Amino acid sequence: MAKWTDVGNIWTTLREVDVSVIRAEAERPFSIACVGHVNAIETVNRLLHSGADRYGPTGIDPVELVPLDQVAARAGAIRAATMLIIGVDTRVALPQDQADSFSLISLGVPALVVLLGGAQLPQGMSLPSAVTASSVVIADPAALDAPDKLATAVLDRLPAELQLAAARRLPGLRSLYTRELIGKSSFSNATYAFASGLPEQIPVLSVPFAMADLIILTKNQAIMVYRMALAFGAPPDFQDRIVEIAPVIGGGFIWRQLARSLVGLVPLWGFIPKIGIAYGGTYATGVVAWRWFAYGEMLSADQVRKISADAMGIGRQRAKEIVDQARKLKPKPAPPALGETKRLADGAAAELPTQNISFVDRIRKLIPTRRKSTPTATDKPK
Template sequence: MSRWSALGNLWATIREIDAGAIRAEAEQPLHIVAVGHDPALAAIDTLAHQGHNRYPLLSRSLTLLSLREAARQTDLLRSADMLILAVDSRIGLTGSDAMALTQIDRLPRPAVLMLLFGERLAATSAPLPPSAAARAVVIPDPDHNSAVRRFAEGFYEHLPATHHLAAARCFPGVRAVYARRLIDSTSMTNAAYALASSLPEQIPILGIPFAAADILVLTKNQAIMVYRLALAYGAPPDFRQRIAEVMPVVGGAFVWRELARTLVGLAPVWGVVPKVGIAYAGTYATGMAAWRWYETGELIPREELVRIVGEAQTIGMAKARELIEQARSTGEATGNTAKEMAGRVADRVGHLVEQARQRSHQTLRRVRHRLPLRRPSASSNDSE
């Protein structure tokens, strides 16, 4: 397939994506309230907004509230999407502070306690609320290189998943963790899909249609991943414009993957592991390239992209073997269930074959109707 027809198919596939739902998820209102000691609050504010910010922030979604003010702001606390209990370990807690944090932690809102400027409270401090201490995130030095990552991972662990994209759009400090998780998750999803679709691709009559369907599904997943990365980094929400920005990368990965998967997908069963590895590597490389673009505005140099693809393919091969082993173990454990599934697959394949046969007959009839009528020759008229 030529490069231009491949890109045309890519655009046709991308146009089918419901970008509106993703945009609504990214632009939903988000309100995080941090309650605690003033130095700890200042550190939380810095960590939440520290990082690459290529596009201007559109809203202020973090409210800082000292423990002294918390008692008068009950409605504000109850309306928050998540609460951050920010404790300065150097100051410690008085008895009234500990009681206030306990009451706040009991509110029916997601909450995370972050202990800053040390790994434990001062010896003279009252203890942390037990329920909050059990899920505390310790950030000994807010200025350390690892502090932003610790904050982001603890933040996402307690924020509902439905708000993760909106949080990345609002807070530069959590974007890198969101991007990494998104790329890893999408790469694994595409690898698992490639493995799941391997069985029908081994059937000669169905190999080519399933390989084509495979490419469409993987490309859609990649395009959604790229758009989510764009919105996470605060880019304007125009879907087509965002995809067009990284088209040199996405398009190149699509053509490369299409060639590789066509060769491997039509091979015998031994080609399943490379096929799954390619699905993982192509998705991972596309995600890394889009991440770099929306974070800094730079395209990854070709040499570095080749290196990333090579590393990703090695990881993908290992993931493929893990997935295949898990599938084999599951099949052996389920016994009769596996046989039933195989029977359903066989029935499905038979149904698809019959559908393909009927479509071919219908196509043949349409072609015959469209052919121009041939005038009978003079000899044929005489003979008649």
């Protein structure tokens, strides 16, 4: 059995993790054509670039601003963009020639309308319903929630495989991307802990894990941290990033803090706190790494203890949700082949036998086994 004190060593010896796919994902070509009123597109551009930028610019600025009077001349650049953002200042009257310019915009890529100042389009302006259905209103660009509103709308419109590349190039997307990354990675580790039988292997005080399980959980954390580093514009060398972050997260310190919180709880909650540890440990690691990559901030031991306590509270709640959801999974009545259910870890479809099996057996079918050599962080947060 491995103990939490072994985590620090695992972090510094993660040499076999293949991150080439993640690195390629971060370096995918990505561009935004931002078309519309000059004031609106300049505001959108400012919000997209407002955020933690500790490592400086990463590559060429992906945002191309196209005022309405240049739409026809720059139609090729608009069509070549990965995403189209239409910026509209609803406080400005729209001359007919500008209204006509909107009809020239090609909609062959994901599109988003940003309404600056209010929810109503200016008189005389019309856009395809498919575009106006995807809009975000930013009444006050100076409001504290304005960057998050825009970031949420942009990431919602982008395919999952482009979100890392977008965050790497646009500081305004990084905080939201990181929050979702921490949530999904924490949920993935919690569901793995449940499905792999870890709750049956954790005595109350020393909290040992099987080494294979501990490696899987730590690899998932390492993948989360690497994605986070790339999102914040850090250089892409994986080993350098792991060496950089290991002293920041304190090796097994976070896990030991969470393990201590199990004392006295197990008789009351059974294995729920132990699933919560997998969630809370990943969550706390993510928050501490976030502070480092965003601001170069190394938190004190007291700050890490507080984050760990908060993370364990969240982890307990998520653990209850995982167990409750698993108990509600019931086999479908029988077409003789296979029924389908959703994976808890990543939302993808998975096939299950329709015979009467226990809820623990069913949940184990949903998660890759501990013997799987290359774990991946899931793409949908809980």
